[in-house]
Amino acid sequence: xxxxxxxxxxxxxxxxxxxxxxxxxxxxxxxxxxxxxxxxxxxxxxxxxxxxxxxxxxxxxxxxxxxxxxxxxxxxxxxxxxxxxxxxxxxxxxxxxxxxxxxxxxxxxxxxxxxxxxxxxxxxxxxxxxxxxxxxxxxxxxxxxxxxxxxxxxxxxxxxxxxxxxxxxxxxxxxxxxxxxxxxxxxxxxxxxxxxxxxxxxxxxxxxxxxxxxxxxxxxxxxxxxxxxxxxxxxxxxxxxxxxxxxxxxxxxxxxxxxxxxxxxxxxxxxxxxxxxxxxxxxxx
Numbered sequence: 001x002x003x004x005x006x007x008x009x010x011x012x013x014x015x016x017x018x019x020x021x022x023x024x025x026x027x028x029x030x031x032x033x034x035x036x037x038x039x040x041x042x043x044x045x046x047x048x049x050x051x052x053x054x055x056x057x058x059x060x061x062x063x064x065x066x067x068x069x070x071x072x073x074x075x076x077x078x079x080x081x082x083x084x085x086x087x088x089x090x091x092x093x094x095x096x097x098x099x100x101x102x103x104x105x106x107x108x109x110x111x112x113x114x115x116x117x118x119x120x121x122x123x124x125x126x127x128x129x130x131x132x133x134x135x136x137x138x139x140x141x142x143x144x145x146x147x148x149x150x151x152x153x154x155x156x157x158x159x160x161x162x163x164x165x166x167x168x169x170x171x172x173x174x175x176x177x178x179x180x181x182x183x184x185x186x187x188x189x190x191x192x193x194x195x196x197x198x199x200x201x202x203x204x205x206x207x208x209x210x211x212x213x214x215x216x217x218x219x220x221x222x223x224x225x226x227x228x229x230x231x232x233x234x235x236x237x238x239x240x241x242x243x244x245x246x247x248x249x250x251x252x253x254x255x256x257x258x259x260x261x262x263x264x265x266x267x268x269x270x271x272x273x274x275x276x277x278x279x280x281x282x283x284x285x
Contacts, residue, residue, distance in 0.1 A: 042215055047163055048176050050217045053104050054148030055165045055174060055210060057116060058082055058136070060096030062089040070166035070210030071101065071136065072148040072219055075257065080136040081248060082209030083224055084127045087134045095124040101138060103145055108174050115173050126255040130191050131243065132224055133251055134209075148211055151218030153244035156181055156197070164201045164223055164242075166210030177202040188225075188241065195247050197221050200238040212242040220245045 042050070058069045058080070069086030073079070080101060087095050102116045109115055120138040127134040160181045167173050179201030188196045199212065203226050212221030221242030228236055 042217060044163060044176065044178055047213060047215070047217055048165070051148055051163075051211070051213050051219075052165050052174050052176070053146045055104065056080055057102040057167055057173060058086050058099070058122075058209060059101070060087050060089075060099045062092070062097045065089075065091075067096070068167060068206055069208040070206065070223070072209075072211045072222075073145060074147055074150060074219075074252075076147055078138050078142055078145075079125070079257065080122065080138070081222060081252070082134050082136060083222065084129050084132045084134040086209045087124055087127065087136065088129075095127070099123060099136065101136065103142065104174055108172070110172060112173065128251055131194055131247065131251055133222065133243070133248055135252065135255060135257070148213075148219050149217075150245045150249055151214050151216065151220040153197070153220045153246045156214065156220050158183060161215050162197075162199060162201055162220070163213050164199075164203060164207060164210060165213065166203070166207035166223060168202075168204035168206045171204065171206070182238075185241065188243075193247060193250075195244045196224070196241040197244060199240050199242060201240060202238075203240040218245075222248055 054073045056071045056073060058071045060067050060069075067086060067090075069082060071080040071082035071086070074081045087099060089096050099122045100119050101122050103118045103120070105115050105118060120140050120142065122136045122138045125135040125137050158181050162179060162181060164177045164179075165174060168175050168177075179199050181197050182200050183198040185196040185198055188194045197212065197220070199221075201212065203223055205226075207223045210223045211219040212223055214220045221244055223240070223242045225241040227239040227241075230236055
C-alpha cells in the first residue's frame with residue numbers, strides 16, 4: 001500500500017482523510033479469549049472487543065508532510081509492529097523526524113480529536129525495507145495496554161475467517177472489516193521469504209501495518225498491500241495482501257525479539273483465558 005501525504009494531521013482528521021501507508025512498561029499481562037489449547041468460536045463483536053485495544057494509530061511527519069497508518073502492540077514492553085512504509089519519509093527514504101502513536105480509547109466516539117487523545121511519542125527500533133516491516137517503541141510508559149498475540153500463520157488455511165482492524169482513508173478510526181483467506185503468495189514481488197496471504201477483507205490506505213486477525217483473536221498477518229488497478233487500467237477489487245505472521249516473527253527474532261509460550265489466566269468474567277508474556281530483549285529495547 002502507498003502512504004498518502006497529509007498536510008497536518010488535524011486537517012486530515014477533520015475530513016476523515018486517513019492515509020493508508022501504514023509502550024515502555026505495561027503493568028499487567030494481557031488476557032486472551034481462549035483457554036490454553038482450547039480455541040473458542042468468537043463472534044465479530046467479541047473479536048473486536050478483545051483485539052482492537054491492541055491496535056494503534058501511527059502518525060509520522062517530516063516538516064509539513066505526514067503519513068498515517070496502523071500498527072499492533074506485540075510485546076508487553078510497548079513494542080509495536082507495523083509496515084516500514086508507514087514510518088519512512090517517501091522523499092528521503094529515512095524514518096520520519098516525528099512519530100507518535102495513539103492507543104484506542106475505551107469507546108470510539110467518531111470524533112477524531114477526542115479519539116486520538118491518548119498519544120505517545122515513538123521511535124523506530126528496527127526496519128526491513130524488503131519485507132516492509134518496522135518495529136516502533138513509545139518513549140513514555142503506558143499502563144495496562146493489551147498486546148495482540150501472534151498466531152501461527154502456517155496453520156491458516158484458505159477459506160479461514162479473518163478480520164482486519166485499522167484506520168482506512170475516509171473511514172473511521174479502529175474500523176473493523178471481515179472476510180476470509182482467499183489465496184497465498186510466496187516471495188511476493190520477487191522478494192525471498194516475503195510470503196503473503198491474499199484476502200478479500202476490505203483494506204484501504206490507512207490500514208497499512210495493521211493486523212489481520214484469525215477467529216481466535218491472534219494476529220496472523222500484517223496488512224501491507226492492495227491491488228486496485230491492472231496495467232491496462234482495469235479495476236481490481238477484493239485483492240489485498242497481508243504479510244504472514246511467521247515471516248514477521250522470524251524477522252523480529254533476528255532483531256532480538258522473542259516470545260514465551262502462552263500461559264493460563266482468568267478473564268474479568270472469571271472464565272479461563274490464555275495470557276501472553278514476553279522475554280525482554282536488549283536489541284529491540
